[in-house]
Amino acid sequence: MAQRHRAEFVSKKIQMVQQDAVPKGRIGKHQRIVTLLLSQLDRLPSGSALKVPLAALPDTKANIRAALNRATHQKGLAVATSSDSSHLYLWKITQKP
Secondary structure, three states, rough: HHHHHHHHHEEEEEEEOHHOOOOOOOOOOOHHHHHHHHHHHHHHOOOOOEEEEHHHEEEEOOHHHHHHHHHHHHOOOOOOEEEEOOOOEEEEEEOOO
């Protein structure tokens, strides 16, 4: 009996919406820093890299790299990263002729 009551409760909570009202994508906790880094990469001259202090990142280097990797793959961008003990480096990968 409790199962039937729970199923009725859940079915009353489910709604139908138009597909165009459904959000596309999500706003993750790293969106602000990833958007900033991608914006800076867009303006970066060829042969240059961004040098980001690790202390300025809102999360671990690994988590920011992962979020950046997801975003660049989604946008079809080729970006490389490297790091040392205090900085994260980012640059656009250019195709060789």
